[in-house]
Amino acid sequence: MSQVRVRFAPSPTGFFHIGSARTALFNWLYARHTGGVFILRIEDTDKERNSEAFLNLIYESMAWLGLNWDEGPKVGPNGGGDFGPYRQSERGAVYKTYVDRLIANGRAYEKDGAIWFKLLGERFEVYDEHRKKTVTKVKVPPVVIEDMIRGRVERVEDEDFVIVRSDGNPVFHLVNVVDDIAMNVTHIIRGEDHLSNTSKHVHLYEGFGVKPPAFAHIPLILKQNGPGKMSKRDQGALIEEYQRRGYQPEALVNFLCLLGWNPGDDREKMPIAEVIRLFDLPGVNQSNARFDDKKLAHMNMAYLLELAPEKFTARARDFFARQAGNAVAAAALAADVEYFDAVMRLSQPKIKGVEELPAYTGYFFSEEFPVDAKVREKVMGKGDPQARLMELAEALPAMDFSSDPAIEEALKALATKNGLGFGDYQSVARLAVSGTNVGPSITGMFRVLGRARVLARLAKLAG
RNA sequence: GCCGCCAUCGUCUAACGGUUAGGACGACUGAUUCUCAUUCAGUAAAUCGGAGUUCGAUUCUCCGUGGUGGUACCA
Numbered sequence: 413m414s415q416v417r418v419r420f421a422p423s424p425t426g427f428f429h430i431g432s433a434r435t436a437l438f439n440w441l442y443a444r445h446t447g448g449v450f451i452l453r454i455e456d457t458d459k460e461r462n463s464e465a466f467l468n469l470i471y472e473s474m475a476w477l478g479l480n481w482d483e484g485p486k487v488g489p490n491g492g493g494d495f496g497p498y499r500q501s502e503r504g505a506v507y508k509t510y511v512d513r514l515i516a517n518g519r520a521y522e523k524d525g526a527i528w529f530k531l532l533g534e535r536f537e538v539y540d541e542h543r544k545k546t547v548t549k550v551k552v553p554p555v556v557i558e559d560m561i562r563g564r565v566e567r568v569e570d571e572d573f574v575i576v577r578s579d580g581n582p583v584f585h586l587v588n589v590v591d592d593i594a595m596n597v598t599h600i601i602r603g604e605d606h607l608s609n610t611s612k613h614v615h616l617y618e619g620f621g622v623k624p625p626a627f628a629h630i631p632l633i634l635k636q637n638g639p640g641k642m643s644k645r646d647q648g649a650l651i652e653e654y655q656r657r658g659y660q661p662e663a664l665v666n667f668l669c670l671l672g673w674n675p676g677d678d679r680e681k682m683p684i685a686e687v688i689r690l691f692d693l694p695g696v697n698q699s700n701a702r703f704d705d706k707k708l709a710h711m712n713m714a715y716l717l718e719l720a721p722e723k724f725t726a727r728a729r730d731f732f733a734r735q736a737g738n739a740v741a742a743a744a745l746a747a748d749v750e751y752f753d754a755v756m757r758l759s760q761p762k763i764k765g766v767e768e769l770p771a772y773t774g775y776f777f778s779e780e781f782p783v784d785a786k787v788r789e790k791v792m793g794k795g796d797p798q799a800r801l802m803e804l805a806e807a808l809p810a811m812d813f814s815s816d817p818a819i820e821e822a823l824k825a826l827a828t829k830n831g832l833g834f835g836d837y838q839s840v841a842r843l844a845v846s847g848t849n850v851g852p853s854i855t856g857m858f859r860v861l862g863r864a865r866v867l868a869r870l871a872k873l874a875g
Numbered sequence: 876g877c878c879g880c881c882a883u884c885g886u887c888u889a890a891c892g893g894u895u896a897g898g899a900c901g902a903c904u905g906a907u908u909c910u911c912a913u914u915c916a917g918u919a920a921a922u923c924g925g926a927g928u929u930c931g932a933u934u935c936u937c938c939g940u941g942g943u944g945g946u947a948c949c950a
Contacts, residue, residue, distance in 0.1 A: 421950090422950095423949095423950050425949090425950070455950065457950080458949065458950065460949095461949085461950090524948080525948090526948050527948095528948095540877095541876070541877095542876050542877070542946090543946095559880095562880070562881090565879070565880075566879090567878070567879055568878075573947095573948095574947085574948045575948095576948085577948040578948060579948080581948085583947090583948070583949085583950090584949070584950045585950095587950095588950085603944090604879095604880065604881090604943085604944065605943090605944050605945070606944090606945090606950095607879060607880065607944075607945080608878075608879055608880090608944065608945035608946075609945075609950095610879095611878095611879090629880080631880090631881080631943095632943070632944075634942090634943080636886080639942080639943085640943080640944095641943075641944075667887095670887065670888080670899090671887070672887090674887090674888060674889075676889085677889085677898090678888095678889075678897080678898045678899075679898095680887090680888095680898085680899055680900090681899095697881095697888080698880075698881060698882095699880090699881050699882065699942095699943095700880090700881070700882095700942080700943060700944090701886090701887065701888090702886060702887075703886090703887095704886050704887060704900065704901085706886080706900060706901055707886075707887065707899075707900040707901080708900095709900090710899090710900055710901085711900090713912090713913085717913075761912075761913065762911070762912050762913075763912075764912075764913095820909080823909080824909095833909090834909055835909060835910080837909085838909040838910070839909085839910070841909095842909080842910060846910095848910090848911090849910050849911075850910060850911040850912080851910070851911065851912095852910095852911090852912095853908095853909065853910085854909055854910075855909080
């Protein structure tokens with residue numbers, strides 16, 4: 413059995429989106445599962461719509477998701493294999509020789525300045541009501557596709573079709589098939605939207621005298637609101653967006669694995685190595701899946717919680733560094749590294765995404781932090797808050813700040829002494845120190861902020 | 876219009892032709908916690924409709940309906 417060779421073939425004509433990412437992921441998973449080769453091929457034959465920026469976005473997004481390719485652009489001098497170049501814009505000569513082959517063996521002809529692929533069979537004219545014109549049909553047996561996910565699919569292709577435009581540019585169907593032949597691709601894993609194209613492709617393989625590779629058409633990702641498949645314009649469609657918002661790439665990948673595939677048991681959150689071990693094409697679902705950003709957010713939080721603290725602080729720092737113009741981010745980055753790390757360690761178990769961080773930690777990095785009016789009203793309207801602030805301020809200088817338990821003990825002792833609860837002091841202290849009623853433990857806040865600043869803020873709130 | 880694919884809780888999905896149709900997200904209730912979040916316990920929530928095959932159908936077949944994709948000198 414020869415080595416599996418799969419390819420992901422995006423075209424740099426738009427932002428890299430979630431559907432493309434999953435197609436790439438499933439190809440990558442299959443390659444890694446089988447010990448095969450994962451090829452990245454750039455389908456940039458559409459000169460009008462291509463852009464270098466979109467191309468770079470593909471590279472960056474793939475790298476961010478951890479989908480490394482074995483052959484393709486940016487891999488060594490020859491693209492890591494003997495089948496380059498891996499950008500279709502550089503493969504004109506290859507297409508020409510293949511087209512010449514078809515012309516030579518009578519399977520292609522010129523008409524209206526374009527080159528057409530010729531179907532073999534009885535030809536007849538028929539008026540097409542829908543297209544309002546007479547077309548030439550060809551009587552050919554249905555194409556049979558043995559799809560690894562869908563089983564046997566039959567489809568009739570009954571008209572000749574263009575393979576080279578009159579401007580000399582080859583069309584998608586041609587270059588796609590030629591490259592898959594030339595690059596020895598063994599399995600074509602792509603979106604179900606290509607299933608209808610497959611009959612054309614199978615005819616082309618036959619025209620070239622080559623046995624078609626195995627096909628596996630994976631289900632589509634549907635937009636979460638409204639009808640239709642996810643497209644670049646939809647909310648949450650862009651990979652770049654998740655990167656910008658500080659999502660954990662492992663979480664996004666894990667989530668994507670579960671859209672159309674499952675390990676066969678109840679596990680959902682699982683290391684990618686385990687997915688690689690279990691992934692197989694026949695296990696992929698046949699039905700389209702609707703995108704669910706709530707579940708993705710949950711997955712993201714789960715990954716965030718278990719991230720090693722050093723890794724979390726590193727990712728938090730990276731996120732802050734990308735928040736141009738954000739005052740909190742600027743102050744956070746200017747802060748002492750150990751202090752920054754301490755704040756992040758306090759925040760990690762409490763937040764659902766790193767994008768919450770600037771709002772969540774602002775008061776650690778500046779004395780100018782917003783005070784929630786509602787919370788202030790509520791906390792300051794209960795009992796005698798001024799007295800409690802005073803008592804806290806008096807107790808603070810002698811308090812043991814060496815550890816969270818020590819601080820907690822001191823606060824509890826204070827409460828007991830005055831016949832009140834821990835919560836009564838916690839709430840005013842929290843308001844004074846952070847301006848709100850949500851946040852890390854009060855003891856952690858005290859310890860990290862330090863005695864002096866806590867005292868100053870207590871005084872400030874007391875007026 | 877024509878052609879293809881698909882069909883289990885709101886969503887993602889399990890279930891050799893025999894299960895009280897399971898899990899997860901979300902929702903709701905409660906417990907835990909210094910706030911919040913987490914965590915934990917619990918509740919509600921599904922086999923698209925109709926024929927057939929079978930002792931027995933979520934599972935197989937057909938029809939319908941719905942969803943989805945294609946139908947270009949786009950990729």
